Amino acid sequence: MPKDKEISPSGDDQPEIFEDQFEGKIWYVIVLACVAAIGGFLFGYDSGVINGTVQAIQKAFGTHSTGTGFNVASILIGCAIGALIAGGCADKYGRKPTMLITALAFLISALGSGAANNSVVFSISRILGGFAVGAASVISPAYIAEIAPKHIRGGLGSLQQLAIVLGIFMAFLSNYLIAKVAGNAEQPWLFGYEAWRWMFWMEGVPSLAFFVGSLFIPESPRHLVAKGHHQRAHLIFMKTRGGNVQKLIKQITKSLHGDRPPRYADLISIKSGRLYPIVVIGIVLSFFQQFVGINVVIYYGAYLWEAAGFTEAQALQTNLLSGAVNVSATIVAILLIDKIGRKPLLAIGSVGMFVNLAILTTIFSLAHLDEHGQLMLSRNQAIVGLTVINLYVFFFGVSWGPVVWVLLGEMFPNKIRAAAIAVGASAQWIANFIVTFTFPPLLAAIGLSGSYSLYTIFSLASLFFVVIWVRETKGKQLEEMEM
Secondary structure, eight states, X not given: OOOOOOOOOSOTTXXXXXXXXXXXXXXXXXXXXXXXXXXXXXXXXXXXXXXXXXXXXXXHHTOOXXXXXXXXXXXXXXXXXXHHHHHXXXXXXXXXXXXXXXXXXHHHHHHHHHHOOSHHHHHHHHHHHHHHHHXXXXXXXXXXXXXXXXXXHHHHHHHHHHHHHHHHHHHHHHHHHHHHHHSSTTSBOGGGOBHHHHHHHTTHXXXXXXXXXXXXXXXXXXXXXXXXXXXXHXXXXXXHTOSOHHHHHHHHHHHHXXXXXXXXXXXXXXXXXXXXXXXXXXXXXXXXXXXXXXXXXXXXXXXXXXXXXXXXXXXXXXXXXXXXHHHHHHHHHHHHHHHHOHHHHHHHHHHHHXXXXXXXXXXXXXXXXXXXXXXXXXXXXXXXXXXXXXHHHHHHHTTHHHHHHHHHHHSSOGGGHHHHHHHHHHHHHHHHHHHHHHHHHHHHHHHHHHHHHHHHHHHHHHHHHHHHHOOOOTTOXXXXXXX
């Protein structure tokens, strides 16, 4: 495609005008961010829908703990690969086309997961869904960061996490309502198909919404500048930012420093032959976000509380409570992140998660097993446990949940942003897979107290990492980010 004619700045002697002189259409920017965040909603829904179906799938396919762990975690294999592929696709073809392909992958995965009659078909469908989730985890934060003015970029970036937790909550709610109407997840429901199948098929609705919404949003203006389409970028920037757009385009062009397309090799310093420190920080952030154990609560919440003596209905109700807490915490994060900054929120979250996980580990260690090896909690232990686990969810939801996605979207220089986000997100999915796949064997080998003690240690370690290594990005323009 021919490049647009470059728009020259109106004089190099003009002072730099940054995004604090915002003159764009704020509601237009919010609408664009919300459409991109539907990818996050599907990310959350696809991650949470497995919760409440674990035992039904285990019985339907005749699997044991390891096989069940793979069925649950199979999506994460696709997530890691999808995140890596999406970065290259986003740089080569654009953010918008990648979103459209991602929406179709979500739809096909939802239909295939519900229609599966054996573990192989189910796992393949979930891996395809993982490609979509991995792609969404890269594209949505990148797109939002690239269209958002800096004074609200943290809040808009947090929409990704809000959409994720809303997706998780809606999956929990859908699972609960379907199971309640059908009797349980194993019982037949509409047209004679088991309830657990409908839990997956319900994802088709937001998948179509994401596809349709992506048809109508513009391409990322910063991507257009990278491709040399300056006139198209100028028109979009006038609506999303306003002010001296010509100066901004020149600044972006300068930050890209070259006509060669971005490559993963750009993440490695020519001088040292190693990954740039900022890329390593992004990878470690992603690992810590998962190693604190949040997805054990998301994927195995119902399974965990049934192991503690709750009925299926009671366990699904506790999931709804945790989902509501997560949504509320993310809203708090949106209100705070551009005021107090990214780094302080991460530190507060690490402390809160550590304290509550330590208490929860103690409760589980004091509980006893019945003659069938089932964990038994007293009424007081169960009440304290539910309170503490929801406090843990709150501290995660106000900090590591949204802030890591915001940082991944904005902490990298323009030249390497898509590739660096892809690597960071892929690392997150690898860590997610490790935590999710190992939980059933850990539960069988060392029990809940042993498993949760590991997540407690990682929560404490995350605090030291934040204090020593994480840079604050509050109030900075994307073009100010350095290697």
